[in-house]
Amino acid sequence: MTVETILFYLFGILAVVSALGMVLNTRNMVASAMSLVVTMISLGAIYLLLEAYLVSALQIMVYGGAIVVVFLFVVMLLNLSTDELPPGKLRFAKIAFVIAGVAILSQVLIALGQDPLLTAQPEAVPEGFGGYRQLGIALYTDYVLLVEMTSLLLLAAIVGALILAKRKID
Amino acid sequence: MLPLDHVIGLSAILFTIGVLGVATRRNLIAILMSIELMLNASNLAFVGFNRIWSQAEGAPAVDGQIFVLIVIAVAAAEVAVGLGILLSMFRNRDSMNVEEVNLLKW
Amino acid sequence: MVAAGVESDLLHWIPLLPLLVAVYHGISIGVLRRPMQPRLAAIISCAAVLTSFVIACIAFRDLLALPTDSRVLIDDVYTWIGAGIGSSAISAEVSFRLDPLSAVMILIVTFVGSMIHIYSIGYMEEDHRDDQGIQRFFCYLNLFTFSMLVLVLADNLVLMFLGWEGVGLCSYLLIGFWYSDNWNAYCGSKAFIVNRIGDFGFLIGILLLFKALSEIGHPAISFAGIEEHFDGIVGMTVAVPAWMPFGPEWQLVNVIALCFFLGACGKSAQIPLYVWLPDAMAGPTPVSALIHAATMVTAGVYMVCRLSFLYAAAPEVSAIIAWTGAITALVAATIAITQNDIKKVLAYSTVSQLGYMFLAAGCGGYSAAIFHLGTHAFFKALLFLGAGAVILAMHHEQDMQKMGGLWHRLRMTRWVFFAGVYAIAGFPPFSGFFSKDEILVAAWVSHVPGHMWLYGIGMVTAGLTAFYMFRLWYLTFCGESRAANDVRNQIEDPNGFVLNPLWVLAFFSVFAGLAGLPQVWGDIIGIEESNSLANFLEPALVAAEPHLIKHSTELWMAAGAVGIALAGTGLAWLLYIRKPGVPGWLAAHLTGIYRTLHNKYYVDEFYDAVIVRPLVVVSDRVLYRVIDSRIIDGIGVNGLARGVRAIAADGLKYAQSGLTQSYVFFMIVGAVAIVGYLLR
Numbered sequence: 019m020t021v022e023t024i025l026f027y028l029f030g031i032l033a034v035v036s037a038l039g040m041v042l043n044t045r046n047m048v049a050s051a052m053s054l055v056v057t058m059i060s061l062g063a064i065y066l067l068l069e070a071y072l073v074s075a076l077q078i079m080v081y082g083g084a085i086v087v088v089f090l091f092v093v094m095l096l097n098l099s100t101d102e103l104p105p106g107k108l109r110f111a112k113i114a115f116v117i118a119g120v121a122i123l124s125q126v127l128i129a130l131g132q133d134p135l136l137t138a139q140p141e142a143v144p145e146g147f148g149g150y151r152q153l154g155i156a157l158y159t160d161y162v163l164l165v166e167m168t169s170l171l172l173l174a175a176i177v178g179a180l181i182l183a184k185r186k187i188d
Numbered sequence: 189m190l191p192l193d194h195v196i197g198l199s200a201i202l203f204t205i206g207v208l209g210v211a212t213r214r215n216l217i218a219i220l221m222s223i224e225l226m227l228n229a230s231n232l233a234f235v236g237f238n239r240i241w242s243q244a245e246g247a248p249a250v251d252g253q254i255f256v257l258i259v260i261a262v263a264a265a266e267v268a269v270g271l272g273i274l275l276s277m278f279r280n281r282d283s284m285n286v287e288e289v290n291l292l293k294w
Numbered sequence: 295m296v297a298a299g300v301e302s303d304l305l306h307w308i309p310l311l312p313l314l315v316a317v318y319h320g321i322s323i324g325v326l327r328r329p330m331q332p333r334l335a336a337i338i339s340c341a342a343v344l345t346s347f348v349i350a351c352i353a354f355r356d357l358l359a360l361p362t363d364s365r366v367l368i369d370d371v372y373t374w375i376g377a378g379i380g381s382s383a384i385s386a387e388v389s390f391r392l393d394p395l396s397a398v399m400i401l402i403v404t405f406v407g408s409m410i411h412i413y414s415i416g417y418m419e420e421d422h423r424d425d426q427g428i429q430r431f432f433c434y435l436n437l438f439t440f441s442m443l444v445l446v447l448a449d450n451l452v453l454m455f456l457g458w459e460g461v462g463l464c465s466y467l468l469i470g471f472w473y474s475d476n477w478n479a480y481c482g483s484k485a486f487i488v489n490r491i492g493d494f495g496f497l498i499g500i501l502l503l504f505k506a507l508s509e510i511g512h513p514a515i516s517f518a519g520i521e522e523h524f525d526g527i528v529g530m531t532v533a534v535p536a537w538m539p540f541g542p543e544w545q546l547v548n549v550i551a552l553c554f555f556l557g558a559c560g561k562s563a564q565i566p567l568y569v570w571l572p573d574a575m576a577g578p579t580p581v582s583a584l585i586h587a588a589t590m591v592t593a594g595v596y597m598v599c600r601l602s603f604l605y606a607a608a609p610e611v612s613a614i615i616a617w618t619g620a621i622t623a624l625v626a627a628t629i630a631i632t633q634n635d636i637k638k639v640l641a642y643s644t645v646s647q648l649g650y651m652f653l654a655a656g657c658g659g660y661s662a663a664i665f666h667l668g669t670h671a672f673f674k675a676l677l678f679l680g681a682g683a684v685i686l687a688m689h690h691e692q693d694m695q696k697m698g699g700l701w702h703r704l705r706m707t708r709w710v711f712f713a714g715v716y717a718i719a720g721f722p723p724f725s726g727f728f729s730k731d732e733i734l735v736a737a738w739v740s741h742v743p744g745h746m747w748l749y750g751i752g753m754v755t756a757g758l759t760a761f762y763m764f765r766l767w768y769l770t771f772c773g774e775s776r777a778a779n780d781v782r783n784q785i786e787d788p789n790g791f792v793l794n795p796l797w798v799l800a801f802f803s804v805f806a807g808l809a810g811l812p813q814v815w816g817d818i819i820g821i822e823e824s825n826s827l828a829n830f831l832e833p834a835l836v837a838a839e840p841h842l843i844k845h846s847t848e849l850w851m852a853a854g855a856v857g858i859a860l861a862g863t864g865l866a867w868l869l870y871i872r873k874p875g876v877p878g879w880l881a882a883h884l885t886g887i888y889r890t891l892h893n894k895y896y897v898d899e900f901y902d903a904v905i906v907r908p909l910v911v912v913s914d915r916v917l918y919r920v921i922d923s924r925i926i927d928g929i930g931v932n933g934l935a936r937g938v939r940a941i942a943a944d945g946l947k948y949a950q951s952g953l954t955q956s957y958v959f960f961m962i963v964g965a966v967a968i969v970g971y972l973l974r
Contacts, residue, residue, distance in 0.1 A: 022190050030198045041209035054221050068239045073253045085267050092271050118962045119204045124201040129192050129973050139281050156250050168261045175265030182272030211958045236531025
């Protein structure tokens with residue numbers, strides 16, 4: 019039981035609990051969003067433990083700092099603090115969902131437990147793995163096309179978001 | 189060391205929770221947040237697998253992390269556009285209930 | 295018959311011209327909906343048939359130019375059906391064959407046909423029911439001519455069957471020509487349906503023949519091909535259920551011959567399928583003349599003669615044919631003596647004369663049958679057309695009891711009509727005498743069991759024929775007029791279109807006998823080989839028994855035939871001129887016999903009760919109400935629809951709720967299923 023393992027379990031449990039908190043919290047939207055932030059940050063910590071340093075930093079900055087903030091903006095803009103209707107129809111459907119979810123999960127976990135590849139001990143990482151230098155080289159040599167396409171996608175998203183959210187001028 | 193199959197298991201758990209959120213919640217913003225959770229779970233799986241297969245000739249293989257970066261970018265774009273759609277819908281129906289989005293019924 | 299023949303390009307024009315005109319009329323009426331001038335339409339149709347006649351004459355001349363033992367002209371147009379390989383290869387070509395038998399037939403068909411077409415111009419114009427009807431009439435007439443010519447010229451059984459069906463169809467169309475009257479439509483349907491029963495036999499015959507031939511490795515449906523390999527199937531037998539007569543096995547050729555004869559019964563109105571012919575008189579009179587006297591009903595006789603090799607190898611069936619023909623002739627003649635409608639008398643007379651032809655064919659006298667077919671075509675067409683002239687003159691009155699005394703008024707028609715009556719009664723030297731005599735001789739010399747009885751029946755029927763024909767003559771033309779007063783003064787000869795064909799036909803009725811003058815008379819007059827018809831036909835038909843009788847016997851038989859005809863005529867004169875009250879007295883005192891004969895032995899009623907009513911009841915109660923409505927419609931069609939609707943409305947509908955989350959749920963279910971399957 020190394021420190022890494024303990025930290026991993028700690029952050030893992032935190033992530034699961036806050037995820038559940040986000041999903042099950044039907045009364046307070048802002049609290050849901052906050053739970054989401056906690057989940058993002060604990061995932062970022064787990065990335066650190068997995069020696070993906072740049073990704074971890076970006077996860078916390080972009081997800082926790084930008085995306086959830088946008089969610090909060092919208093929540094507050096629309097004043098949705100307590101805007102959830104009481105559970106009405108489809109109660110059975112919800113129970114069915116739970117069962118379905120458990121079914122997926124158990125299947126995956128069973129598969130995982132039997133896979134020899136995963137249960138082997140991980141090797142040591144090579145030098146520079148996860149640092150910005152390696153990632154940068156990979157991004158701009160092997161995956162440069164991907165980068166360009168992503169930039170186009172972001173452009174489209176900006177334009178789309180602007181148009182969709184624009185208030186009509188009358 | 190770090191039990192990597194547990195990492196993948198954690199990813200599966202988070203994904204399932206995300207699915208449950210999408211299927212169960214009735215508030216549209218909550219559904220979007222659950223989608224984000226699903227994306228994060230898949231990111232975790234990518235990084236975990238990348239940790240397993242990190243050796244290659246010469247330079248280390250960082251493909252998983254590249255993919256995660258792209259996914260984060262895409263998720264950001266998607267949130268922007270999705271919330272824009274959401275706002276339009278709110279302006280039209282004055283409600284955030286996903287059951288109002290049912291024009292396919294006809 | 296010979297296998298190969300000389301190529302000729304003319305033959306396919308003979309049936310093609312009427313077909314083209316018929317199609318043109320059909321398109322003009324049906325598709326373009328711009329009918330022509332009636333007179334123009336009629337003239338085009340007549341021109342087509344006349345041209346066919348001219349081409350037939352040219353082809354006949356070409357045929358005569360060939361040496362006697364290889365007189366065959368073949369015109370192979372294209373292969374219609376080509377299927378199968380090896381010993382089950384069927385190859386039905388559209389191929390026309392002109393040999394002596396079909397040459398005689400096409401000459402008769404086209405010539406009498408064109409006479410009737412010309413007559414129809416005059417006859418149908420007097421009939422102003424429906425102007426567009428005239429073009430339709432000629433369209434059907436031409437279509438009929440086409441079918442009949444295909445039937446006669448066909449080189450193989452399948453093409454012949456095409457023509458066979460075609461004439462049946464045209465018969466239906468023409469009988470029910472004035473279809474706005476339901477009775478006419480009913481008669482047309484009756485003709486067609488009864489014909490179909492015969493067609494079934496024909497088809498079974500074709501199939502059996504083909505199967506037998508393919509079993510011995512020489513599949514063929516052309517007449518030449520069948521005859522060539524026919525000896526191979528002569529010994530084959532068919533197993534029949536043990537309770538049927540004549541043992542557990544029947545000769546295959548007998549079965550095939552019987553099947554074909556069933557077809558002939560339907561088409562040529564023999565017992566038991568003759569019931570359609572009297573009712574077919576509901577059609578216009580030219581139709582009765584063409585189809586039900588001269589051409590279509592002779593198709594059965596033609597078919598039997600064409601397959602003469604088959605019937606020569608099946609003596610039992612030939613006997614059946616002879617006896618059926620004889621009995622039909624007798625029965626029809628007995629019915630004819632009591633009928634009052636002029637066309638019905640002629641219809642039963644046709645059935646009777648067809649019986650004579652089958653009598654001859656069954657006894658092996660195929661050329662005698664064809665001879666009588668030819669002469670009968672002339673004088674029966676003449677009689678029908680003359681009757682049509684009489685009906686027109688009497689303003690559409692067909693009941694003979696209202697006619698009389700027309701001798702003084704119809705000055706031209708009386709001569710031609712008398713020629714026809716004289717010919718059919720069998721008095722010398724008109725054609726009917728010679729042809730009927732040939733038939734009686736054939737019956738005398740044949741080997742059919744009981745052939746002397748056949749001869750006796752033939753004689754009695756000849757007497758009856760003379761009786762009822764002269765009865766018709768006396769009732770119609772002689773004595774005092776029994777017509778209504780206003781009609782009496784308006785009776786006059788019909789117009790030129792109607793009369794002139796009658797003269798032509800009368801000429802042939804008188805002189806056609808010379809074509810087949812039996813040798814006995816030829817010896818008296820001093821002509822060698824006088825029976826040109828029989829000599830001409832000899833290569834095409836299986837050789838009949840040579841006349842093994844002395845000439846003196848033949849002369850005595852001829853005298854006997856004339857004698858009995860005189861007796862019949864005399865009796866008719868007695869009953870209808872001398873003592874006109876006697877028939878009424880006889881009818882009143884012999885009511886049983888009179889009523890049976892007058893009501894046609896109640897055969898129609900019998901068929902109606904035994905066959906038609908049960909079929910109708912079964913069709914309505916079982917087939918329609920139960921099977922069609924309840925099972926097929928209810929369970930099949932409506933039930934299927936209801937089932938689908940139930941599945942969709944009560945089941946699948948909920949999958950299309952429009953709720954995003956239920957769609958998500960189904961996606962999850964699908965994903966779980968796939969992952970579960972893959973992780974197996």
